[in-house]
Amino acid sequence: MAAWIGQMGGFLMIALIVTLAFYFINDLRIINNSEILLIQGKNAIFVAVIGMVQLLMGALMFNYGRGAASALDLRTIWNTERLSALMSACSDGEGILFSETGMSPVFPWISSFFGKHLMEQYDATLLYVGFLGALFFGWALYLYWRECSSGKNKLSEAFLAVFFLPGAFYLFLPCGISWMLAFGMLALYFARKGNKITSIAFAVLACFFHIFGIIYLIASLVRMVKRELVNWAENAILLFGFCLCFFLNWQYGWSENWEMLCLAYPVMMKLFLWLEKDKQGLPLQFILPIMGFLNGYLMFYTITVNVIM
Amino acid sequence: MWKSKKEWKVFGVIFLLAIASRWIMYYLGFQIMVMLDQTADSFTTFFYNRFSNCGDSGWYMKLSEEWYASSGEHVNLICFYPLYPLLMKIVNFVTGNSFASGLIISNICFGLASYVMYCVAKMDLKKEQARDSIVAFWLYPFGVFLGGIFTESLFVLLVVLCFYFIRKKKFLLVGIFGMLAAVSRSQGIVLLVPALYELAVCCGELIREGKKEGKVWWKTLPTSGIFVFLIPCGTGLYLLLNYVILGDWTAFIEYQAAEPWYNTSHWISSNLEQHFNNAIAYGGLAYIIYWVQIALYFLAIVAIFYGLKKKMRPSYMGYAGAYLFVSFLHGWLISGPRYVMGCIPLYFIYGRIENKYVKMVILSIMSTLYFYYSFLFLQGQAIM
Numbered sequence: 001m002a003a004w005i006g007q008m009g010g011f012l013m014i015a016l017i018v019t020l021a022f023y024f025i026n027d028l029r030i031i032n033n034s035e036i037l038l039i040q041g042k043n044a045i046f047v048a049v050i051g052m053v054q055l056l057m058g059a060l061m062f063n064y065g066r067g068a069a070s071a072l073d074l075r076t077i078w079n080t081e082r083l084s085a086l087m088s089a090c091s092d093g094e095g096i097l098f099s100e101t102g103m104s105p106v107f108p109w110i111s112s113f114f115g116k117h118l119m120e121q122y123d124a125t126l127l128y129v130g131f132l133g134a135l136f137f138g139w140a141l142y143l144y145w146r147e148c149s150s151g152k153n154k155l156s157e158a159f160l161a162v163f164f165l166p167g168a169f170y171l172f173l174p175c176g177i178s179w180m181l182a183f184g185m186l187a188l189y190f191a192r193k194g195n196k197i198t199s200i201a202f203a204v205l206a207c208f209f210h211i212f213g214i215i216y217l218i219a220s221l222v223r224m225v226k227r228e229l230v231n232w233a234e235n236a237i238l239l240f241g242f243c244l245c246f247f248l249n250w251q252y253g254w255s256e257n258w259e260m261l262c263l264a265y266p267v268m269m270k271l272f273l274w275l276e277k278d279k280q281g282l283p284l285q286f287i288l289p290i291m292g293f294l295n296g297y298l299m300f301y302t303i304t305v306n307v308i309m
Numbered sequence: 310m311w312k313s314k315k316e317w318k319v320f321g322v323i324f325l326l327a328i329a330s331r332w333i334m335y336y337l338g339f340q341i342m343v344m345l346d347q348t349a350d351s352f353t354t355f356f357y358n359r360f361s362n363c364g365d366s367g368w369y370m371k372l373s374e375e376w377y378a379s380s381g382e383h384v385n386l387i388c389f390y391p392l393y394p395l396l397m398k399i400v401n402f403v404t405g406n407s408f409a410s411g412l413i414i415s416n417i418c419f420g421l422a423s424y425v426m427y428c429v430a431k432m433d434l435k436k437e438q439a440r441d442s443i444v445a446f447w448l449y450p451f452g453v454f455l456g457g458i459f460t461e462s463l464f465v466l467l468v469v470l471c472f473y474f475i476r477k478k479k480f481l482l483v484g485i486f487g488m489l490a491a492v493s494r495s496q497g498i499v500l501l502v503p504a505l506y507e508l509a510v511c512c513g514e515l516i517r518e519g520k521k522e523g524k525v526w527w528k529t530l531p532t533s534g535i536f537v538f539l540i541p542c543g544t545g546l547y548l549l550l551n552y553v554i555l556g557d558w559t560a561f562i563e564y565q566a567a568e569p570w571y572n573t574s575h576w577i578s579s580n581l582e583q584h585f586n587n588a589i590a591y592g593g594l595a596y597i598i599y600w601v602q603i604a605l606y607f608l609a610i611v612a613i614f615y616g617l618k619k620k621m622r623p624s625y626m627g628y629a630g631a632y633l634f635v636s637f638l639h640g641w642l643i644s645g646p647r648y649v650m651g652c653i654p655l656y657f658i659y660g661r662i663e664n665k666y667v668k669m670v671i672l673s674i675m676s677t678l679y680f681y682y683s684f685l686f687l688q689g690q691a692i693m
Contacts, residue, residue: 002589005603006582009637012610013577016630019614023623024506028513124578 007072007124014128018044018135036146040139043159047138050163051131051172057296058169058303065304075123077303078173086174090122106208107176126174133178134171138163140185147192161287166294176209183209184216191223199224215241310428310473323427323443324420330447331419331456334680338687347688361408363686364644364693365389366458370407373397377554384555385564388572391550392493393460411458418462419455423447425469426653432476433622434660441668442660446653450678451646453686461650464494468628468653471500475507475624480531484539491543495635496651498544502631504537506624575640581606584642597685597692602645609633609655616658625654644693646682 022044026037058078059071069076075087089108111122111129142159163171171178183206190199203220206213219237311317339355342348348355360366368386372394378384393414400410423443430439446452446465454461467490474482483504491497512530519529551560565572575583581603588599613629629652636648649655662668686692 002582002585003578005585006578006580009581009603009606009610010576010578012607013630013634013637016610016613017634019617020623020627020630023617024509024627027506027510027623029517124576 003070003072010124010128014132015048018132036143040142043138043142044135046160047135047163048131051134054169054172054295054299058299061300061303065300072124072127074127074173083173083175087123087126090126090174107174107179111174130174130178131172133176133182134163137171137178137182137185140182140189144185144189144192147189161291164288164292164295166291166298168295169299180206180209180213182206184213187216187220188223191220196224212241212245215245310425319427320424323424327420327423327443327447328416328456331416331452334453334683335456335687337680338684341684342687357408359687359689360412360457363457363689364459366411369394369397369411369458369460373401373407373410377550379554385567387551387554388561388565388570390460390493390495390497390547392489393463396463397458408458412456415458415462416456418466422462422466422469425466425473426656429469429472429476430657430660434657438660440660441672442656445659445672445675446656448672448675448679449650449656450675450682451650451692452679453683453692454647454650459647460493461647464490464497464651465653467493467497468500468651472503472625472628472653475504478507478511478531480504480508480533481536484536487537487540488543488546491540492546494651495544496632496648498541499628499631499635501537501540503624503628504540506627508534508537510624571641573640574638577606577634577637580637580640580642583640584645594691597682597690598643598645602642605646605649606633606637609649609652612655612658616654616661619658619661621654621658621661625657629654643691647693 019041022037022041055074056071059069059073062069062077071077075084086108089105090111107129111126114125114129138159141162145158162168171181183202187199187201187203187206190196190202193199199220200217203213203217206216215238218241222237311320335356336352339348339352342355350358361370368389371383372386372389372391375383376394376398377387377391393411396414397407397410400413401407404410404413423446426446427439427443430442434442455465456462467486471483471486471490474480474486483500487497487500487504489497490500508531512534515529515531519525547561548558552558554560557563562573564570584599584602588595588603591599609629610633613626613633616626616629617623632652633649636642636645636652639648642648659668659671662671682692
């Protein structure tokens with residue numbers, strides 16, 4: 001009970017900070033349309049709830065399949081090789097080798113900084129930083145999609161679907177992937193806006209969090225050279241990059257494969273939107289439950305079998 | 310604030326009522342203790358004995374008389390921020406008595422703080438709502454400290470002055486009062502949050518206006534905005550004091566972590582967990598310290614969300630959130646209820662409540678608890 005009260009208190013404080021950040025952005029009027037901000041606020045609540053549900057489901061699966069552990073005991077429940085390495089890097093100061101993980105030390109540095117100077121709870125810090133990354137990704141993704149869409153697409157439904165895609169639970173776990181994706185989305189957003197320097201800056205930030213952020217750097221550079229790049233060409237670049245990354249990962253075993261799936265989310269969902277728009281494929285109402293089921297299956301597999309995928 | 314005769318009249322009323330609200334309580338508590346045969350002293354003797362020995366009061370008196378020690382038994386008093394004892398030291402030249410100096414400073418600051426708070430509240434709320442806000446401040450259950458030798462009144466005054474000048478966009482004064490607040494308590498640095506918030510919003514507006522007129526964006530920024538960075542300088546001054554007295558910029562950390570405070574920074578979750586466990590382990594203290602701290606934390610967070618929903622000024626809510634954050638980072642916290650008292654926007658949020666029955670219920674509970682906890686304090690119980 002004491003631990004639960006404590007975690008609730010910590011979570012509420014983080015939620016308050018995020019909410020205040022939204023108000024700050026609104027007051028700054030960086031985004032002129034207050035309607036977008038309202039949608040973004042709702043999206044953030046949605047992402048937070050989905051994240052909590054997924055982590056809770058993971059805990060239930062673990063308790064059912066393997067043994068007893070509290071929902072926040074990530075080290076025990078999600079005991080994948082990569083996550084364990086990251087947590088050790090954060091708490092014990094062990095370096096994460098780039099050649100082994102492909103992940104730059106930025107994420108562990110940030111987590112370790114807060115963990116050391118603020119919380120003295122490394123696992124909890126990692127959870128919060130990872131979770132914030134997912135919220136940030138949700139925010140950036142919506143911003144980018146809105147820029148891409150013609151306004152007729154069902155953005156909200158597609159947005160909802162992203163967080164149910166197979167392997168989506170990785171977005172909420174402590175890893176640099178969600179931060180990398182978030183910065184990548186911002187890089188593409190500003191590239192479309194024609195803001196070259198900002199775009200490159202965000203793409204570089206994406207690379208700081210994970211080597212595969214390089215896809216966004218390339219996409220931004222291509223867009224910089226050829227401003228009138230059509231949607232499908234951008235998608236093709238991203239998909240090609242994704243395939244290349246998947247191949248490299250296969251060769252070198254940097255990331256866990258389900259985690260790699262996250263890289264493809266923005267493009268996959270753009271594809272879904274396109275199918276939906278042109279009535280050429282299954283509507284999202286059908287795709288969503290299938291994706292959700294697959295995500296649940298992967299989660300169950302990862303937790304109960306605990307095989308590095 | 311003091312421009313017309315009418316405003317002076319309002320100031321006089323608020324000032325006197327504020328001070329009366331403390332002293333009536335002190336006297337009432339004393340009379341009940343006399344009736345219960347818990348004291349045989351006169352009011353003045355009783356009051357002096359109680360208020361010169363409670364919590365931090367004795368330390369402040371010592372600091373105002375002897376200042377910080379670089380060695381010896383009282384070297385650990387470096388943990389106390391210097392503004393309040395410095396003011397006491399100055400007033401000591403007139404009174405020659407540190408107890409009297411402390412009381413004079415606290416009561417004057419409390420009266421002034423109440424009026425400035427009323428003025429700040431009136432900027433966003435209706436007159437009646439602003440009035441309700443200061444009544445809630447007066448009846449805060451742990452408000453007994455406001456008339457005693459504690460930094461609370463001075464800190465609240467500096468915070469509301471800072472708020473006032475933030476709204477008036479007088480950033481030099483914001484910087485000065487914010488810096489003084491940061492020299493009076495660790496939470497003072499939190500004023501940087503609302504100051505930067507309002508400065509950024511103000512800059513945003515000026516840039517947009519300037520754009521229309523074709524001006525370069527950096528030429529539209531207010532140069533006085535730089536003064537908000539005086540606020541962290543206040544904390545810097547405290548660190549400098551550490552260095553001058555003990556030769557170490559962060560000497561206070563070591564002494565805070567040691568006996569009798571055991572105060573180190575931990576993440577809120579582990580602190581709340583500790584409060585909960587302490588509440589179970591020390592039943593006698595649970596209802597005056599530990600449960601209260603936990604309840605106040607959650608109530609304050611809910612109140613801030615309510616304030617945001619009711620479109621209260623986000624910069625104030627930012628201050629409230631940051632203030633709670635910093636206050637509840639303290640490990641082994643036993644003064645949580647006193648600290649929450651400095652979370653000024655909570656009173657504005659109370660004032661903003663529209664349902665008068667809800668307001669009445671909250672105020673009734675607060676006034677009952679104000680009496681209860683003040684009485685416990687006068688009895689000498691562990692209200693910190």
